[in-house]
Amino acid sequence: MPAQPTSDTPAIALRGLRKSYDRVEAVRGVDLEIADGEFFAMLGPSGSGKTTVLRMIAGFEAPTAGTVELAGRDVTRLAPFERDVHTVFQDYALFPHMTVEQNVAYGLKVRRVPRAERAERAREALRGVRLEGFGDRRPGQLSGGQRQRVALARALVTRPRVLLLDEPLGALDLKLREQMQVELKEIQRAAGITFVLVTHDQQEALTLSDRIAVFNAGRIEQVATPAELYERPATAFAASFVGTSNLLDGDAAEQVLGERGTFSVRPEKIRVLTGEDAAQPGGGDGGDGDAKLCRASGRIAEAVYLGETTRLVVDLDAGGRLTALRQNLDASATDSAALRGARALLVWDRRHNVRIGEAA
Ligand code: ADP
Numbered sequence: 322m323p324a325q326p327t328s329d330t331p332a333i334a335l336r337g338l339r340k341s342y343d344r345v346e347a348v349r350g351v352d353l354e355i356a357d358g359e360f361f362a363m364l365g366p367s368g369s370g371k372t373t374v375l376r377m378i379a380g381f382e383a384p385t386a387g388t389v390e391l392a393g394r395d396v397t398r399l400a401p402f403e404r405d406v407h408t409v410f411q412d413y414a415l416f417p418h419m420t421v422e423q424n425v426a427y428g429l430k431v432r433r434v435p436r437a438e439r440a441e442r443a444r445e446a447l448r449g450v451r452l453e454g455f456g457d458r459r460p461g462q463l464s465g466g467q468r469q470r471v472a473l474a475r476a477l478v479t480r481p482r483v484l485l486l487d488e489p490l491g492a493l494d495l496k497l498r499e500q501m502q503v504e505l506k507e508i509q510r511a512a513g514i515t516f517v518l519v520t521h522d523q524q525e526a527l528t529l530s531d532r533i534a535v536f537n538a539g540r541i542e543q544v545a546t547p548a549e550l551y552e553r554p555a556t557a558f559a560a561s562f563v564g565t566s567n568l569l570d571g572d573a574a575e576q577v578l579g580e581r582g583t584f585s586v587r588p589e590k591i592r593v594l595t596g597e598d599a600a601q602p603g604g605g606d607g608g609d610g611d612a613k614l615c616r617a618s619g620r621i622a623e624a625v626y627l628g629e630t631t632r633l634v635v636d637l638d639a640g641g642r643l644t645a646l647r648q649n650l651d652a653s654a655t656d657s658a659a660l661r662g663a664r665a666l667l668v669w670d671r672r673h674n675v676r677i678g679e680a681a
């Protein structure tokens with residue numbers, strides 16, 4: 322007997338999941354639970370095993386080892402159509418010769434839902450993605466964003482418990498992608514179903530997700546909420562893949578922080594003092610050498626004007642290099658350019674140092 326799902330039963334549970342293709346170990350032991358109704362992201366660089374994990378959840382690939390459970394039921398040996406999940410692929414995979422409505426209704430037809438109900442539910446799903454009135458068009462007569470929404474409507478019409486999305490916004494330009502991100506989130510909230518989003522775009526993962534799993538070389542390095550992942554990265558890889566990599570280690574860590582180890586500090590936490598401010602022994606904070614503050618002197622290697630902020634890359638006298646963001650309260654692009662090569666003093670609160678563990 323399959324276990325009866327309760328509210329505590331995870332929508333998806335992966336245990337000891339592995340997948341090898343000949344000599345390639347695509348997935349090297351993944352353990353993960355995703356809660357019912359969660360918006361979950363799998364984030365990682367190309368080739369880190371995200372798609373393979375998604376395909377094993379959907380049933381398109383059989384694991385070399387380990388199990389997949391959906392709502393408490395072991396589905397490892399079941400075919401895709403026997404699983405209560407739907408996958409949206411990057412290329413949307415719409416049928417070009419069918420109308421939009423036929424595309425959306427297709428999954429219902431396969432499930433032998435009566436014609437009148439099919440049409441009604443397809444129209445309802447199209448309303449849900451704001452494509453009312455587009456039912457008679459063909460995919461070729463739609464924009465990229467509209468095709469994306471048809472693919473979503475087609476997935477949602479069968480009311481799956483779990484929706485798997487593999488880089489669903491990858492084909493869209495930046496503006497449209499940002500717009501669709503907001504819509505994805507709204508659709509997920511309204512439908513109340515579990516979304517698993519595969520993406521290599523950290524901004525997308527941070528914006529949309531309740532939790533994020535960071536993938537590296539077939540393994541998960543960290544599972545955390547966006548804020549935890551950003552503020553408390555567990556590994557050097559997680560720290561560098563999410564946000565700007567800013568690590569201090571070796572002699573530089575010892576000299577600047579007085580501790581050995583590897584530490585991450587986010588660029589926006591660092592204050593950059595230049596000119597006369599940098600020359601003050603106290604670093605412009607009152608001059609009492611406050612023990613709560615870290616200080617590091619160096620030379621500005623790069624100054625990039627970004628509109629709201631200027632990004633400063635500083636080579637430290639102690640060795641190593643840190644990036645800092647400076648609010649452009651009254652600076653301009655020309656001022657930024659003049660900073661290149663200048664001496665600088667970096668100052669930040671000690672509590673923003675995050676000790677990084679050894680790589681998994
Ligand atoms: P991601 O989605 O994170 O980019 P994938 O899961 O697609 O990564 O791929 C992980 C690794 O497995 C890669 O090295 C990829 O080349 C390999 N791989 C994926 N599918 C196959 C396959 N069908 N045959 C052989 N190797 C594969």
Ligand code: MG
Nearest residue numbers: 371372373519
């Ligand atoms: Mg992929």
